[in-house]
Amino acid sequence: MNTLEDLKKALKAHEAQAFQLNYTIADDPELSGEEYHACRHYVDLCRSLGMEVEEQFTGQPTAFRAIAHRADKPVFKMALLAEYDALPGVGHGCGHSANGAMSFLAAAALKDLKDLPVDVDLIGTPDEELRGGKVIMCDQGVFKDYDFAVMVHVSPTRTNANSHFLALDDYRIAFHGQTAHAAGEPWNGRNALNGAMLALHAVDMLRQHVRPETRIGSYIVNGGAASNVVPDYAEVECCIRHSEREYLDTVVAKVMNCFKGAAIATETTYDVTQMGCKFDNMVWNEAATK
DSSP: OOOOOOOOOOHHHHHHHHHHHHHHHHHOOBBOOOOOOHHHHHHHOOOHHEEEEEGGGGGGGGEEEEEEEOOOSSSSEEEEEEEOOOTTBBBTTTOHHHHHHHHHHOOOHHHHHHTEEEEEEEEEETTTTTTTTHHHHTTTTTTGGSSSEEEOOOOOOOOOOOOOOOEEEEEEEEEEOOOOEEOHHHHHHHHOHHHHHHHHHHHHHHGGGGGGGGGEEEEEEEEOOOOOEEEEEEEEEHHHHHESEEEEHHHHHHHHHHHHHHHHHHHHHEEEOOOOBOOOOOOOOGGGGO
């Protein structure tokens, strides 16, 4: 058995299917957690090749797991991960249509290697851009069953065996005040937008006192509806990143104090909603990339 030559032949045999999968998903971009068409394309294609498929994997409606290969005496178990969600207003600007298609191609080719001593699964991991479908899988212990999990993410300029992925927390902060006529009796109002803006100024001042690897991005989601009305509602989204989870947690606490202080100063109230899952920084697997 010439494994490398057999693999090349198998890749060539399934190449057209992978290209078509990419083009189909790229032409029909679906947002995070809403990738129903993309997931169906994967499931149907895997089943057409004889793979056993588990739909709604880990309780996520657009996730799946397909059994690509089973060995009589496996030396290890591998998971190939496929992403397929798109970005709002951009579509597949991150190339998830192609990333997932490459994982499918690898799974389809490895399926054809009859003497391969490895168990191989293809796992559809949705919702990467927003909430984090892989985090839900990790929390359920899915990847503890695997010795190796891998995917490819395209890049426009160069190939890297490893990339730095920062730990990340994302929040929506809603300020609540009291509406009033801005000209007639503004003293009866409590300006929710003032609370949001003051908080953002405080966050900007915080930047000089955090480590240089820290990234804080924010924008005003809702700032009112008319200039002559004191807004009783304002909403901000704030995304905080750092290269290490432990330090990120300390920065998040400081950022939350900015919102707390702004609410006190403007006599408004606020509530915080976590957007999606918390992402930890990626730990490099040096041995696997050599």
